[in-house]
Amino acid sequence: MTAAPPAAPNDTSQGAHPSRDTPTGPSRPRSGLRALAGHLRPQRVRMAAGVLLGLVGSVMGLAQPMVAKRVMDGMGRGDLAAGPVLALSLLVVAGGIIAGLGHYLLDRAAESVVCAARRRLTDRLLRLRVPVVERTEPGDLIARVTSDTALLRQSAPQAVSAGVTGTLITLATVVMMGLLDAVLLCVTLAVTAFVGVVVAVVAPRIGRATRHTQEAVGRMGAALERVLGAFRTVKASGAERSEADALHRAAEHARRAGVRAAAWDAVSATVSAVVVQICFLVVLGVGGARVTSGAIGVSTLVAFLLYLFALAPRIGQLVEGVGQLQIGAAAAARIREVEDLAVEDVRAGDTAPAAGPPVRDPRPAAVAFHEVRFAYSPGLPPVHHGVSFAVPGGGLTAFVGPSGAGKTTVFSLIERFYEPDAGRVLLDGEDVRLWPLDALRAAIGYVEQDSPVLAGTLRDNLTLGTADVTEEELREVLRLARLETVTDRLPHGLDTDVGHRGGRLSGGERQRVAIARALLRRPRLLLLDEATSQLDAANEAALRDTVTDAARRVTVLAVAHRLSTVTTADRIVVMEAGRVRAVGTHAELLRTDALYGELARTQLMNGRPDRRRGDAP
Numbered sequence: 001m002t003a004a005p006p007a008a009p010n011d012t013s014q015g016a017h018p019s020r021d022t023p024t025g026p027s028r029p030r031s032g033l034r035a036l037a038g039h040l041r042p043q044r045v046r047m048a049a050g051v052l053l054g055l056v057g058s059v060m061g062l063a064q065p066m067v068a069k070r071v072m073d074g075m076g077r078g079d080l081a082a083g084p085v086l087a088l089s090l091l092v093v094a095g096g097i098i099a100g101l102g103h104y105l106l107d108r109a110a111e112s113v114v115c116a117a118r119r120r121l122t123d124r125l126l127r128l129r130v131p132v133v134e135r136t137e138p139g140d141l142i143a144r145v146t147s148d149t150a151l152l153r154q155s156a157p158q159a160v161s162a163g164v165t166g167t168l169i170t171l172a173t174v175v176m177m178g179l180l181d182a183v184l185l186c187v188t189l190a191v192t193a194f195v196g197v198v199v200a201v202v203a204p205r206i207g208r209a210t211r212h213t214q215e216a217v218g219r220m221g222a223a224l225e226r227v228l229g230a231f232r233t234v235k236a237s238g239a240e241r242s243e244a245d246a247l248h249r250a251a252e253h254a255r256r257a258g259v260r261a262a263a264w265d266a267v268s269a270t271v272s273a274v275v276v277q278i279c280f281l282v283v284l285g286v287g288g289a290r291v292t293s294g295a296i297g298v299s300t301l302v303a304f305l306l307y308l309f310a311l312a313p314r315i316g317q318l319v320e321g322v323g324q325l326q327i328g329a330a331a332a333a334r335i336r337e338v339e340d341l342a343v344e345d346v347r348a349g350d351t352a353p354a355a356g357p358p359v360r361d362p363r364p365a366a367v368a369f370h371e372v373r374f375a376y377s378p379g380l381p382p383v384h385h386g387v388s389f390a391v392p393g394g395g396l397t398a399f400v401g402p403s404g405a406g407k408t409t410v411f412s413l414i415e416r417f418y419e420p421d422a423g424r425v426l427l428d429g430e431d432v433r434l435w436p437l438d439a440l441r442a443a444i445g446y447v448e449q450d451s452p453v454l455a456g457t458l459r460d461n462l463t464l465g466t467a468d469v470t471e472e473e474l475r476e477v478l479r480l481a482r483l484e485t486v487t488d489r490l491p492h493g494l495d496t497d498v499g500h501r502g503g504r505l506s507g508g509e510r511q512r513v514a515i516a517r518a519l520l521r522r523p524r525l526l527l528l529d530e531a532t533s534q535l536d537a538a539n540e541a542a543l544r545d546t547v548t549d550a551a552r553r554v555t556v557l558a559v560a561h562r563l564s565t566v567t568t569a570d571r572i573v574v575m576e577a578g579r580v581r582a583v584g585t586h587a588e589l590l591r592t593d594a595l596y597g598e599l600a601r602t603q604l605m606n607g608r609p610d611r612r613r614g615d616a617p
């Protein structure tokens with residue numbers, strides 16, 4: 001059965017924002033603030049409770065002097081009433097506890113904001129499309145998940161709380177000042193309005209500088225990832241100095257941007273402090289004149305000035321809160337860029353039935369390519385120029401051809417890491433775009449060219465993504481992949497840590513681990529990409545038997561590099577420059593295809609791909 005290609009099921013990013021392929025687009029400050037609000041919204045009840053308790057604590061603090069005054073007045077009269085003393089003690093203890101609880105709730109909200117952002121980001125990262133990840137710097141993505149989310153904690157709920165408390169108390173103070181003298185209030189507002197102008201100018205600059213700092217931190221992460229990912233190569237090439245220089249440059253950029261943010265912060269703090277001082281002087285002058293003219297009494301001026309004293313730190317608090325919000329907004333904007341990246345659709349394409357749990361079909365899968373054209377990205381030359389072949393269920397099919405002919409790309413298209421620009425890739429006669437992605441990948445075991453092994457134990461690596469594995473199955477697969485001797489040798493057997501990228505295993509051992517992992521998935525289609533290239537002759541012969549045996553139960557496609565694999569294959573697909581040039585058995589192709597004849601004599605005899613023929617189309 002074949003189905004019509006679905007209407008563009010490839011871009012499946014959720015939400016109202018268009019998905020992108022790189023996380024580096026510029027963001028406007030307002031969208032950063034909106035994104036920040038989105039992070040805070042789920043915690044609004046806890047934050048409101050924290051702010052409320054903080055306010056209650058402050059009000060109880062304000063009442064303490066009045067109660068203390070009553071206690072002292074009573075003492076003065078020789079009246080040592082226990083009531084006011086008890087009330088004062090209760091006020092002190094309860095005020096402290098309530099304020100502390102408010103603080104705790106805000107900190108809890110902050111931790112929840114950060115945790116939710118990290119969980120959302122990591123979920124998103126693991127669902128990103130392969131081409132998207134290839135275009136990003138892993139170190140930068142790591143910085144966004146760790147460092148940018150930490151900035152949310154630093155700036156968000158406490159800043160909002162300071163802003164809300166500061167605003168409420170400022171408003172209350174302004175009302176009291178207005179009740180005392182409207183003229184002096186107008187003078188105060190006219191002078192302090194300048195602080196508002198300065199904040200409006202400076203705040204976006206703090207946001208921009210923070211963003212630059214975080215970008216530099218991201219670049220540092222990328223540079224570190226580059227060095228640690230090829231640590232031996234860096235050392236063997238004597239490149240420590242030049243790589244350290246690149247890291248220092250990123251650190252210096254981060255420092256400069258951080259200093260710029262600090263400078264803008266200092267400007268706004270200084271300007272607001274100076275403006276408040278000027279305000280005192282102006283109010284004193286205008287107030288003095290009004291006292292002289294008899295418009296207000298001295299006590300009104302004194303009371304007004306006392307309120308002005310109380311207002312000054314609140315203005316500072318508000319200015320600081322705005323700066324902190326800008327820092328949070330800059331971080332939220334960078335996080336948003338990752339959330340906007342295109343993710344894979346785990347469901348099927350438009351016309352397929354609803355995706356349920358993958359049904360385990362025991363039959364070997366049939367694979368076919370129909371006129372597949374594909375380029376890795378629009379600017380790059382095409383890699384496949386109309387690839388067509390059909391492989392029935394079962395048996396071993398070998399792919400041979402010069403380096404760069406497009407053999408690995410065939411496997412990537414079957415796994416739907418990429419989608420063809422034209423033509424169709426069919427599994428069991430169904431376009432792979434119509435398969436639910438989890439069902440498609442559950443049907444396939446893939447041993448990649450460089451047999452990646454992840455940090456963790458050998459057992460973790462073997463059971464990666466395959467939860468329901470019995471010890472018996474594990475032992476059987478260890479035997480088939482010739483790993484028994486390796487596990488016997490390791491100090492903790494299957495539970496031995498294999499190190500970063502399996503660095504404590506040899507290349508051949510890594511290949512066998514990757515083969516065992518693929519077999520454990522009980523696939524219907526096994527893709528082997530130069531899977532035995534690093535094995536010695538004895539292990540290679542044993543693994544060949546395993547593959548031949550597997551080919552009786554599942555369909556095996558293997559990019560082959562040894563004549564021994566090719567001669568045992570049921571069919572061979574010869575690829576050249578992005579096209580299928582010939583299909584047949586070894587004997588047929590030796591007779592009919594000149595390129596195959598040459599490959600058989602050179603590359604396949606050597607057991608290694610001929611990299612001299614790296615003639616990409």
Ligand SMILES: Nc1ncnc2c1ncn2[C@@H]1O[C@H](COP(=O)(O)OP(=O)(O)OP(=O)(O)O)[C@@H](O)[C@H]1O
Nearest residue numbers: 134376383402403404405406407408409410609616
């Ligand atoms: N992720 C990628 N992004 C861009 N270009 C790529 C990518 N992967 C492969 N290519 C290019 O596509 C072409 C085909 O690559 P592919 O790996 O399919 O060839 P191959 O036949 O498997 O080669 P080899 O035998 O050397 O592994 C090459 O020119 C390669 O440079």
